[in-house]
Amino acid sequence: MIKVGIVGATGYAGQQLYYILNNHKNVEVKYISAHSSVGVCISELYGNYSNIIQQKCIGMEGAIEKLDEIDVVFLALPHGTAFDLVEKAYKKGVKVIDLGADYRIDDAKSYETWYNVEHKNPELIEEAVYGLCEINRDKIKDSSIIANPGCYTTASILAMYPLIKHGIVDEKKVIIDAASGTSGAGRSGKIDNLFCEVNENYKAYGVTNHRHTPEIEQELTKACGSEVLISFTPHLVPMNRGILATCYGFLKKDVTHEEIKAIYEEEYGNERFIRLLDTFPQTRWVRGTNLCDISFKIDERTGRIVVISAIDNLVKGAAGQAVQNMNIIFGLDEAEGIDNLAMAP
Amino acid sequence: MIKVGIVGATGYAGQQLYYILNNHKNVEVKYISAHSSVGVCISELYGNYSNIIQQKCIGMEGAIEKLDEIDVVFLALPHGTAFDLVEKAYKKGVKVIDLGADYRIDDAKSYETWYNVEHKNPELIEEAVYGLCEINRDKIKDSSIIANPGCYTTASILAMYPLIKHGIVDEKKVIIDAASGTSGAGRSGKIDNLFCEVNENYKAYGVTNHRHTPEIEQELTKACGSEVLISFTPHLVPMNRGILATCYGFLKKDVTHEEIKAIYEEEYGNERFIRLLDTFPQTRWVRGTNLCDISFKIDERTGRIVVISAIDNLVKGAAGQAVQNMNIIFGLDEAEGIDNLAMAP
Amino acid sequence: MIKVGIVGATGYAGQQLYYILNNHKNVEVKYISAHSSVGVCISELYGNYSNIIQQKCIGMEGAIEKLDEIDVVFLALPHGTAFDLVEKAYKKGVKVIDLGADYRIDDAKSYETWYNVEHKNPELIEEAVYGLCEINRDKIKDSSIIANPGCYTTASILAMYPLIKHGIVDEKKVIIDAASGTSGAGRSGKIDNLFCEVNENYKAYGVTNHRHTPEIEQELTKACGSEVLISFTPHLVPMNRGILATCYGFLKKDVTHEEIKAIYEEEYGNERFIRLLDTFPQTRWVRGTNLCDISFKIDERTGRIVVISAIDNLVKGAAGQAVQNMNIIFGLDEAEGIDNLAMAP
Amino acid sequence: MIKVGIVGATGYAGQQLYYILNNHKNVEVKYISAHSSVGVCISELYGNYSNIIQQKCIGMEGAIEKLDEIDVVFLALPHGTAFDLVEKAYKKGVKVIDLGADYRIDDAKSYETWYNVEHKNPELIEEAVYGLCEINRDKIKDSSIIANPGCYTTASILAMYPLIKHGIVDEKKVIIDAASGTSGAGRSGKIDNLFCEVNENYKAYGVTNHRHTPEIEQELTKACGSEVLISFTPHLVPMNRGILATCYGFLKKDVTHEEIKAIYEEEYGNERFIRLLDTFPQTRWVRGTNLCDISFKIDERTGRIVVISAIDNLVKGAAGQAVQNMNIIFGLDEAEGIDNLAMAP
Known part of the structure; x- marks a missing residue:
């Protein structure tokens, strides 16, 4: 034990x-x-x-x-x-x-x-290893300190990593528009987080200066070797759990859906916690799980690509990934204890 | 298998x-x-x-x-x-x-x-056995057809059964006021169940004539041998899951908190899915589980008792209890497959 | 002015x-x-x-x-x-x-x-007058201090007052089960009122000892001249506004729907803020208004009557009624400033 | 009349x-x-x-x-x-x-x-005039047919119109990420719009092909005389009302906050239904009103600007603007009948 x-x-x-x-x-x-x-x-x-x-x-x-x-x-x-x-x-x-x-x-x-x-x-x-398991698995195995990624960060990096790494999109023009359930705001008695303040409302916050920004840029920059610049805007959704990241990239060249699909498959095809979908992710389908659902759509008309990812902010975005890191470090089955699916509705 | x-x-x-x-x-x-x-x-x-x-x-x-x-x-x-x-x-x-x-x-x-x-x-x-496991366990073992109880019914009967069986409250004057999450209304495309119709609203329905009424009366009547009369009013809550039943009984005689506690312990003390609480139940603490949380309070001022129970309408109020019944019939551990706790928030 | x-x-x-x-x-x-x-x-x-x-x-x-x-x-x-x-x-x-x-x-x-x-x-x-306008209008006119009624109190008294005053139900056996939106809990930074604690949850509180109890009993007692005993249980609903009171009375004698209807008409037929409905009240239809919707149903099978009332806890249950009181005191049109209907959805 | x-x-x-x-x-x-x-x-x-x-x-x-x-x-x-x-x-x-x-x-x-x-x-x-009042007021006065703008369209165009008209941002690289309350999905009995499907969920839809896209591009193109290309992604929020549009522009040149502020003031300074804010808009503050709240933030680090607008999708995004158009056509006070503020919470 x-x-x-x-x-x-x-x-x-x-x-x-x-x-x-x-x-x-x-x-x-x-x-x-x-x-x-x-x-x-x-x-x-x-x-x-x-x-x-x-x-x-x-x-x-x-x-x-x-x-x-x-x-x-x-x-x-x-x-x-x-x-x-x-x-x-x-x-x-x-x-x-x-x-x-x-x-x-x-x-x-x-x-x-x-x-x-x-x-x-x-x-x-x-000494610390950035604990985004799907990307840093090998380093994690031998680490002493894991810097477990932030919730928005996990959703954002997993969505854009393949495109950035493979040079598909302009790394200087990435936009990530994300939204989170309210548990992301923590369990302290702030008026802003009262039911009546959050319910029946939708708002942006931390515009241009949210603290997850440097974390996302840092890790994506490592992936491509060139400085990545993102605009990141988080929003607050009147629900308990879930993060959806809607990410926009400007295509550097013409690519087909199949080519992009192949890149995501190459990076994530064997990952147990990443599901590459043909439909668009919804936070409810990953609620309570360590899964990250991802899909994308090329917009030929504008020469852009939209990638959408969904996670549970408290699980894959926090505690679940922490356990996944522990499982890797201690040589256990990586899904041990976090292998459940979402319960609906 | x-x-x-x-x-x-x-x-x-x-x-x-x-x-x-x-x-x-x-x-x-x-x-x-x-x-x-x-x-x-x-x-x-x-x-x-x-x-x-x-x-x-x-x-x-x-x-x-x-x-x-x-x-x-x-x-x-x-x-x-x-x-x-x-x-x-x-x-x-x-x-x-x-x-x-x-x-x-x-x-x-x-x-x-x-x-x-x-x-x-x-x-x-x-041939059918009424599948309220905690009360009919022995009959369930040998049954061919299980009539799995309704959701409101499960919460209501489990709350009042000990008091009715032990003759503590006037069986002719029971009142059960209950509320359910919207999944109880089913998954069909009715305008009444649209998000915008349910959200930011609270209403009663089926007043004096909800179909779970005869079911509750029938089973409680069996418990005490005298016809039980209840008023049952269900309400719709803007949430996905959960039932809370607030039940009122008129005490037939003076009783102490300890005496009532002893009666509940006698009936349910060994039940794995019933938790007798000192605080009042909340639906969130049983969400996604097969648990039924129960507590009570004597109101000496008015000579009454209030009993409150909480279940997940889709689990203990439907699918979970169905599996519990299956486990009993097939001689398995009664909690097999339904042994989880609620995930919060 | x-x-x-x-x-x-x-x-x-x-x-x-x-x-x-x-x-x-x-x-x-x-x-x-x-x-x-x-x-x-x-x-x-x-x-x-x-x-x-x-x-x-x-x-x-x-x-x-x-x-x-x-x-x-x-x-x-x-x-x-x-x-x-x-x-x-x-x-x-x-x-x-x-x-x-x-x-x-x-x-x-x-x-x-x-x-x-x-x-x-x-x-x-x-010196203070209890400011339930529909019942104490005459006294309010000349008052110096208005004790504006509580939110649950307003919904509860308005629902049961005609039945109690006219001796229709047993005043020693009244039960009032009510539910409120979360604005009733106030705007202070308590963890219990955070979005994630209230959302997807339903609970009772103040069981047998909520402070609106003596207020309801006091005013109903005045209406019938005999001590009224109620059980009052408030619940918290994951919505911002609204109170629904589901009230149960034991009929003292056989009465018809028409007879009860006539009594409510007699008491409230000319009231601009009370709507006697044939369908059951829903909080959304009075949201943001000073209205109190009321309807009832006799349950002949059990010899009881259920009366349901709905108000907006912040308007008729607080600020709206306060303005109604001011309008009365200053001889204005009683509906001045509070004459709007609910906006849906 | x-x-x-x-x-x-x-x-x-x-x-x-x-x-x-x-x-x-x-x-x-x-x-x-x-x-x-x-x-x-x-x-x-x-x-x-x-x-x-x-x-x-x-x-x-x-x-x-x-x-x-x-x-x-x-x-x-x-x-x-x-x-x-x-x-x-x-x-x-x-x-x-x-x-x-x-x-x-x-x-x-x-x-x-x-x-x-x-x-x-x-x-x-x-014969039809595009009824975005703040931009087409003069044409509206003499029109016979008003094409009242879509909800997302109103929020999006009002947010970006000053920047596009004044050539501040690259019109070929606009991104608009928006979210709407569920009333935008209409009042028909579709399973997708049931409470249990929408609640506790957040999702994108119509990615790259939502029908409001050509409408936004058309009107912004008129504003600058050069074809505007936008990526538009709508999302569904578990709330009844409200639209928030988070818009991203790539700055063509260095500008100061004051310069941009002046441009917005020039375009909207006299508009009764547009509020230029220093804080970021939230849908609750315009709920039930014909207002459009707008604010912006320059991100010098990335050379971009983020503009956020909020409206009530049913009012400024539909019925309110329709009445505003009627008021203009019939020579009434433009705010007649739509001059209320939001009620909170």
């Missing part, structure tokens, strides 16, 4: 992680930590566990103390709050899978600019 | 059944039938199965022809449409689990009055 | 009031107050006013200072927070219309028990 | 029109027509009118017969179903305001290609 700790277990991503890990046959959750709920039983916060699971939350201090008891620690925290823990875990040889942003940006300065916080151990960024 | 057929597989209850049975380790789904989608692949209707499950629908005729290939047939059809199939299955020794209403009412005349249709094989009603 | 001040203008009820009063041709809103947004322009909080209305919030102190400039002050505050203001307004002869609970309960002790706060000026309770 | 007829009065756009016109002080609605509800009272379909408005629907034949009794006929019908009526109205001098698509596309052949139906009176296309 792999022994794990979850730090930040009571937010939406953290509890999704707890949910998955509790059903993972090779895992034992040794502790869960949540600074605002120390001593509170998880079932008091999440009634789905009532009468069945009674694990209590500990604090950050306890989480650090108990590093010796675990093989891997998952972090589902706001950025900039776990530098110390990561360093201690790393030194003890405890694998770190960080669902936050602290180790995603290769350049510490850029991180500090976008996230407006000082990076306390920039030397560990080099 | 138990070989099963599903007739009416593309409605919301039918596809929930298909979803569960596809994940049931002791089951092979030999065929699915849907009169309006003959030849259509289930993944064209439910994109959650895309690229993964390719089973095609057959018609009612085919479903009858293939009875020889299966051990049990599940029916998820409108009432009055499967008399012929049930008769043929019964004669061939194929177990029948009917999610519809045709065999729930003991008295054929009463059925015909409430459902406004002629019963074609009333002699089979006697 | 009637000069008004609104204290607590940025909560959901307060802003509804502001919306209505801004469109009221006989009213000038002299000031709005909100302790957490002093100096903030209302359009920064409510973007519907952007570029059009620029009024800034003042604080409680300012609201008291400026009492001399207004004819009537509306309070949309939590209970127990405006005793001082009310007293000062009363002494200055400024009419008070209080959307909160402080002057609704005739007995100060009972108030203190249910609301868990000391009443600072119980002598003013006697 | 202007005497009007509404043909197609029971769909979502038609009833919105009816709602507005019933409150318009210069209008008398002489008849409403709806082929599937002949003889049915509007309040049976829309309970908001219960007990208050009793107008009955007539059929298409009656609508044509009664042309002599009206000054203007509004059409809220599917495309291709009212050629005959339009011709007869035109000949009789009855003004036509068509909310459908039949007279929007200048080139009949193009219409026939995109809409897959034969145009029966292409000679009338020339």
Whole structure:
């Protein structure tokens, strides 16, 4: 059994992680930590566990103390709050899978600019592997620190990676228009996230300056070797879960549907969590799953291509991919614990 | 492997059944039938199965022809449409689990009055067992035909059964006020069920004459031996899934919280799918599960008791309970295939 | 022009009031107050006013200072927070219309028990008139302080008042099962009211002890002269607005539909804001309006009657009724400013 | 009083029109027509009118017969179903305001290609004026036939018109990513529009081939004199009303925020229904109104600009703009009957 700790277990991503890990046959959750709920039983916060699971939350201090008891620690925290823990875990040889942003940006300065916080151990960024499993699988196997990708990032990169890598679209003119369910905004008591503020509304936010922008550009730039420039606009949808990314590329040359199809098949044909569809993705068909549905359409009239991807922001966009990373690191079946399909409606 | 057929597989209850049975380790789904989608692949209707499950629908005729290939047939059809199939299955020794209403009412005349249709094989009603597992488990084991309870019925009976059976409340003055998610209205193209008609709305329907009324009264009457009279009012909630039943009883005598608690524990203390809670049930905590959450509160001021139960209308209220019945009949672990908890949010 | 001040203008009820009063041709809103947004322009909080209305919030102190400039002050505050203001307004002869609970309960002790706060000026309770317009219109005309009824209260009393007053149902056995949209929970940053916590969920709360209970009993008791006992259970619906009250009465004697219809016509036949329907009310048809839709059904089988009423919790259940009260007090057309119908969908 | 007829009065756009016109002080609605509800009272379909408005629907034949009794006929019908009526109205001098698509596309052949139906009176296309009020106001005054713009079209053109007209962005590289509430899908009983299919889902549709594409390109092309090429992708949001268009342009040269602001002010500074905002538009702030909220942000990093607009698809995107057109034609205050703000929440 792999022994794990979850730090930040009571937010939406953290509890999704707890949910998955509790059903993972090779895992034992040794502790869960949540600074605002120390001593509170998880079932008091999440009634789905009532009468069945009674694990209590500990604090950050306890989480650090108990590093010796675990093989891997998952972090589902706001950025900039776990530098110390990561360093201690790393030194003890405890694998770190960080669902936050602290180790995603290769350049510490850029991180500090976008996230407006000082990076306390920039030397560990080099140790970290960007945990987008389908693209970095080999590096992940031997990693000590996983920078688990952001939700929008996962949907966006997976959609555009084949086109960028194969030089199909102008990498200087990519546009990604995406929308997310409200769980992406987290589980804190902000007026903006109240039911009455979100329901019957649709809005953009973070226009031109959302923090997932540099992450997407960084990874797509690696794919093609030339600086990629994207416009990224996230929107908030009155639903709990799901991300849809609608991506636009300007074709560098004439290509056929079959040629593009072949490229996606080449990159993703063997991937268990990517479904290349002939219809357009809908968030409901991947809800609660680790799947990423992708399809595309060439617009010959305008010389462009539209690629659409759908994921569950809490699963493939957070906790599910974190477990997928763990499975890779520990040599398990990559789909262990995350092999379910969506339940409808 | 138990070989099963599903007739009416593309409605919301039918596809929930298909979803569960596809994940049931002791089951092979030999065929699915849907009169309006003959030849259509289930993944064209439910994109959650895309690229993964390719089973095609057959018609009612085919479903009858293939009875020889299966051990049990599940029916998820409108009432009055499967008399012929049930008769043929019964004669061939194929177990029948009917999610519809045709065999729930003991008295054929009463059925015909409430459902406004002629019963074609009333002699089979006697053969049928009312499949409320927690109450009729022993009879279910040896049954050939299971009349799987209605969704409101399951929530209502489970809530009030202990109080009625133990003579705690006046059986002539029961009131059950319940509310359901919209999947309970089925998957047909009615204007009343359009998003814009249901969203941002709350309404009662079937006031004093909903068809689940005689079913609830019949089973509660059996529990206490005296005719039970209920007022039952269902409501429609703008959400996909879930039923909450708020039940009111007039106490026949002074009782304490502990006494009532003991009665519920006596009846349900060993039930895996009933959770007796100290907080009030919410539909989200049982969503997607076969659980029934129950709690109660005595109102000393008025001499009454309020009991609240929550289920997922498509699972414990339909497909999940059908599978629970199958598990009982075939001697499997009763929770096989339906042992999951709710995913939040 | 009637000069008004609104204290607590940025909560959901307060802003509804502001919306209505801004469109009221006989009213000038002299000031709005909100302790957490002093100096903030209302359009920064409510973007519907952007570029059009620029009024800034003042604080409680300012609201008291400026009492001399207004004819009537509306309070949309939590209970127990405006005793001082009310007293000062009363002494200055400024009419008070209080959307909160402080002057609704005739007995100060009972108030203190249910609301868990000391009443600072119980002598003013006697001065206050319970502002349920259809029932207390005459008293309202000459009142100085209006205790504007609660939202659930309005729907519940209007539904049952004719039956109770005319001795049709057993006043000791009334049951009221009601449900509300989420704006009823207010506009504060509580986790329980986040979109992801409310959406796809339905729950009861305040079971047997909701604070609207004594208010309903008090007013219905006045109607029949004998103590009325109700069970009242509110529920939370994933929608923004609306209350539906499903009320159950045990008939004292045989009555016909026509007899009951006549009683409702007698009580409400001339009321502009009550619509007696032949179909069952739905919250959407009164959304954004000051209407109360009511219909009933006798259940001869069980000797009971079900009455269902629907209102908009923020309008007839709060701000609209407050304006209706103001219109009565100032001798205006009772429907001035609140004469719109619902917009669908 | 202007005497009007509404043909197609029971769909979502038609009833919105009816709602507005019933409150318009210069209008008398002489008849409403709806082929599937002949003889049915509007309040049976829309309970908001219960007990208050009793107008009955007539059929298409009656609508044509009664042309002599009206000054203007509004059409809220599917495309291709009212050629005959339009011709007869035109000949009789009855003004036509068509909310459908039949007279929007200048080139009949193009219409026939995109809409897959034969145009029966292409000679009338020339008579028709494209009724985007803010841009074509002068022509509208003297028109006989108004081709009222589509919902997505209105939001898209208003957002991009100033930039295209002033040559700020590359007209060959425009991308418009938009999302709509579900009322845009109409009020017919399609499974795709059921609550359970739309709720908790987000999807794109009509990718690269939505019928509003040629309409947007046509009008923007007129604005700059050079062919405009857009990629347009609509999405479906689980809400009733609202459209948000997120538009991307590649800047032809360096411009400052102030320069762009000045251009928008120049074009729209005096428009009563356009609000130029400093924050980003949200659909809720224009819900139920004829307003179009617009704001923009220059992305210097990528040399692009993002413009976001929000409207209510049924009001400014359909019925409200139709009334605005009528007001212009008949020389009324342009905001008569459509001068309300959004009600929140």
